[in-house]
Amino acid sequence: MDSSDFILLLARQRSGTNPLRDVLATHPRIFCTPEVFHNEPSPSAELEVETNFFNFLEQHPLGTVKRSISMEAQGRLFLDFLEYLRCFTDKRYVLVDVKYNSTHHLDGPWREIGAQPDLFRLIKRNCVRVLNLTRRNALRSHLSLLKANLTNTWTVESGASGPPPDQQVVVDTPEMLHVLRICHAEDELIDRSFEDYDPT
Numbered sequence: 001m002d003s004s005d006f007i008l009l010l011a012r013q014r015s016g017t018n019p020l021r022d023v024l025a026t027h028p029r030i031f032c033t034p035e036v037f038h039n040e041p042s043p044s045a046e047l048e049v050e051t052n053f054f055n056f057l058e059q060h061p062l063g064t065v066k067r068s069i070s071m072e073a074q075g076r077l078f079l080d081f082l083e084y085l086r087c088f089t090d091k092r093y094v095l096v097d098v099k100y101n102s103t104h105h106l107d108g109p110w111r112e113i114g115a116q117p118d119l120f121r122l123i124k125r126n127c128v129r130v131l132n133l134t135r136r137n138a139l140r141s142h143l144s145l146l147k148a149n150l151t152n153t154w155t156v157e158s159g160a161s162g163p164p165p166d167q168q169v170v171v172d173t174p175e176m177l178h179v180l181r182i183c184h185a186e187d188e189l190i191d192r193s194f195e196d197y198d199p200t
Contacts, residue, residue, distance in 0.1 A: 001083050003126040004199055007095045011133040014144035017097055018155050020133060024095060031089035037102035056084055074106055078122045100186050116193045127199040132190055138183040142176060
């Protein structure tokens with residue numbers, strides 16, 4: 001298996017990953033997975049249950065001891081998951097949707113609070129490509145998340161007749177400032193983690 005044929009799409013929630021995947025999936029050589037670390041995959045979303053990491057983990061021999069296994073075993077688990085995703089397509093490239101706040105699911109039992117997730121080390125060790133999608137305006141991401149939580153509407157189907165009506169939300173200012181600081185810290189961590197990374 002050529003790990004460089006895998007592309008991890010890293011992004012914060014509400015950054016536009018769904019429309020980007022829709023566009024990329026039209027390419028004859030690119031297969032796109034839905035969000036693989038979703039804790040409640042939807043049976044109505046195409047391949048969301050089948051490509052889900054946690055469902056894969058339930059069937060994997062290391063799944064029951066994941067939290068106490070070595071970094072080497074974690075690396076094997078990561079590669080096994082990529083190989084599993086490969087069975088869903090004959091296309092050369094597989095794009096895997098991973099959100100910032102779910103990059104910790106391949107961590108071992110110990111990690112410094114400010115250290116990069118073990119997933120990033122595994123990406124670099126195996127020369128997996130990375131596409132980091134950023135939404136420059138973190139405030140818009142935060143407001144979009146508030147609206148999605150309020151309306152329980154996370155995506156709008158393509159072909160829908162116009163955008164849905166805008167939903168007013170009440171913004172808690174201290175919480176908003178806290179979220180924006182977290183966004184800034186996440187951006188800095190991603191930049192530091194991949195500043196010298198070139199998988200080619």
